Amino acid sequence: MQLTSILENIVNDNLLHSKWLNTLSYMENAGAKKISASEHKEEVTLLILKHAAEEHRHAYYLKKQLAKLDENVCKTYSNAELLAPNHTKYYLNTLDVLVCRYLKNHFNLSGYDLKFAAYLFVTYAIEVRADELYPIYQGILTAKESRVTVKSIILEEEGHLEEMLNQLREFSSDWERHANEIIKIEQQMFNNWMIGLEKEVAA
Numbered sequence: 001m002q003l004t005s006i007l008e009n010i011v012n013d014n015l016l017h018s019k020w021l022n023t024l025s026y027m028e029n030a031g032a033k034k035i036s037a038s039e040h041k042e043e044v045t046l047l048i049l050k051h052a053a054e055e056h057r058h059a060y061y062l063k064k065q066l067a068k069l070d071e072n073v074c075k076t077y078s079n080a081e082l083l084a085p086n087h088t089k090y091y092l093n094t095l096d097v098l099v100c101r102y103l104k105n106h107f108n109l110s111g112y113d114l115k116f117a118a119y120l121f122v123t124y125a126i127e128v129r130a131d132e133l134y135p136i137y138q139g140i141l142t143a144k145e146s147r148v149t150v151k152s153i154i155l156e157e158e159g160h161l162e163e164m165l166n167q168l169r170e171f172s173s174d175w176e177r178h179a180n181e182i183i184k185i186e187q188q189m190f191n192n193w194m195i196g197l198e199k200e201v202a203a
Contacts, residue, residue: 003194004136009201011140014069016083016201021062021148022074023083029059030092031126038119040112047163051123054160058153068147084196091189096122098185106178120167124179125186127161 010016032055039048066074079085096118103109103117134154141148168175 003133004140006194006197006201007137007140010083010197011144011146015073017148018066018069018073019081019083021066021069022077022081023088025059025062026077026082026088027092028055028062029077030089031123032056032059034092034096035119035123038115040116047167048119051160051163054156058156061153062150065148065150083200084193087193087196091193092122092126095125095186095189099125099182102178102181102185107172117171120164120171121179121182123160124164124168125182127157127164128183129186129190130157131161 007020010020032052035048035052035055039052063074074081082088099122100114100118103114103121107117109117130153134150134157138150138154140146141150168179172178
């Protein structure tokens, strides 16, 4: 089942849709926490603060959208209130670990330098993914005349992607080759997540 079909099935079912919004909220929140965890103790840039704040706000915004479907469900991020919870919770962590391993091997980084490089490449890969996923989701919402909308998130994610590109160009003249390898790693994580979602949606 393709992403569009999976999302259409999710949006057609109020409970699945609520869990989907909650799952996206969880992932945005997890991303925000990862950004904060990558910060230097003293040298914190305005851009990193902005990015972490916006990811936290996306998590909040998606959680608020739940009220348009059913305000009595998905109060927490417990497994029962997420879609494909194991895949969802391992997605970012596993991606982070694999990217750190890749960067250690190719750039010989450690400590804060490794954390910051991982932040750049992981965030880039996630923003590329968001740039694909959110517009497809919004297209389905619009077609079904849903009260739920993610248009504001789409605009901000596009801005994030441009910011990450600028930082990656500063990080390495050969950033694109490495970014493509990171994208391949993320694609595998995404495929696993889709398999988990498909099982739940088809159940």
